[in-house]
Every structure is written in structure tokens, then in C-alpha cells.
Amino acid sequence: MTAATRWSERQRSADSPPRAHAHGENDRAHGGFVVRFDRPERILHWVSAVAVLAAVVTGAILYVEPLAVAIGRRELVKNLHVVAGFAGVVPFLVVMAGPWRASLQRDVQRFSMWHDDDVRFLRRRTRAGSETGKFNGGQKLNAVLMSSALLVMVMTGTIMKWFGPFPLEWRSGATFVHDWISFGLWFLIPAHIIKALVTPGAVRGMWTGWVRRAEAESRPRWWESVTDRGDG
Secondary structure, eight states: HHHHHHHHHHHHTSSSSSSSSSOOSSSEEEEEEEOOOOHHHHHHHHHHHHHHHHHHHHHHHHHHHHHHHHOOHHHHHHHHHHHHHTTTTTTHHHHHHHHTTTHHHHHHHHHHHHOOOHHHHSTTTTGGGGGOOOSHHHHHHHHHHHHHHHHHHHHHHHHHOOOOOHHHHHHHHHHHHHHHHHHHHHHHHHHHHHHHHHHHTTTHHHTEEEEEEHHHHHHHHHHHTTTHHHHH
């Protein structure tokens, strides 16, 4: 093997993560890469994403009359909608209840902690100077909106599905809130997907768990947590 070939192989290995998919807890550095999401978090995200998309699609079929007429089988679509709705939140409860919850707990704590830099990130004129943690203000805002919307959708959907014990006012209010939040999700979810697709490394980080070390270093409070000097 020539010196040039050995150099080329070293360059390829330096530009690749230690393994195809990250194992172990998140916030761990391995050479030029950092584990952003561990395996339970990644499984949780993709299972929930499929379930929520299924709920949105079936909800649209139920609400938009031309789609309902074209698809038919309304009772089946309604049942699939209910199952998908609950499937969107059950994985979170499973991960939080299991022995593998440590990484998810840390990230949930990060989402709940707002710093001045997170607010500055939300303002275009002060964004460049903000020192964010693992999740910036935009990501935290998206998480708050998405998780709140899904929780309310499950609660109102439960009242709509098993309406017997509830008074008419509750059922009418649940339908009103359920419909309007669903309209919001029709915009919020595509915006989230588009942002992930146009942000370098975002999809890879959620699919493989790895991000480049430079990404972690560009988020000072997260890098401090990776090097065990802060809460990220």
C-alpha cells in the first residue's frame, strides 16, 4: 500500500463516524463526531413521526369531504385515526418508563430550560450573537408547540371518541379545539420537515445519532455538557 493510499484511507476514516449508527448514551464525543441522539431517542422519534403523519393524513381524509368520498371506508379510517393518535404519544411514555430513559430525560430537561440566548435566537437581529445549547430557541419552541398540540389532540380526541360520560358542552368544545389544532399541525409539521431537510446534518443526526464535533462546539453550552462542564 502506497503512502498516498494510506493517507487517503486515514482521511476517509477521519471523516466518518466510528460506526454507522451511534450506540450508548448521547452527549459523548468519539473523535470528530458526537452522539447527539441515542438509539431509544431515535426509535422514539421515527415511530412517533410515522404515527403522527398517519393521524394527520387520516384526519384530513375524515375532514375534507372530497377526500372522504374518494377514499370511502369511513369507519376504517376513523379507527386508524384513533390508533395513530395514541401511537404518537405511547412511545414517549414507554421510553420514559424504561431503564433506557437517561438520555431522553436530559433532553426533556433541556427543552424545559429557557435561557436568554434562546430568546435572542428567536430574534433575527440578535440570532448571530446567541450562544445556544444542544437545542436552540427555535427547536425548543417547536418542541413545546408540537408536544402541547399532541397532548391536547389526544385529550380532545378521547372525549370525541368515548363521548358518553361527557356533557354536550365538553363534546362540542373538544371538537372545536381538535379541529383548530389539527389545522395548526398541517402547517407546523411540514415546516418542521422542511427545516430538517435544509439544515445540514439534521436528518443524519436523527437517523444515525451522529453529528460532527464542530456542530457541538458551535453550541457552547452543549459542548460544555459533552466535556462534563455544564448542563447543556
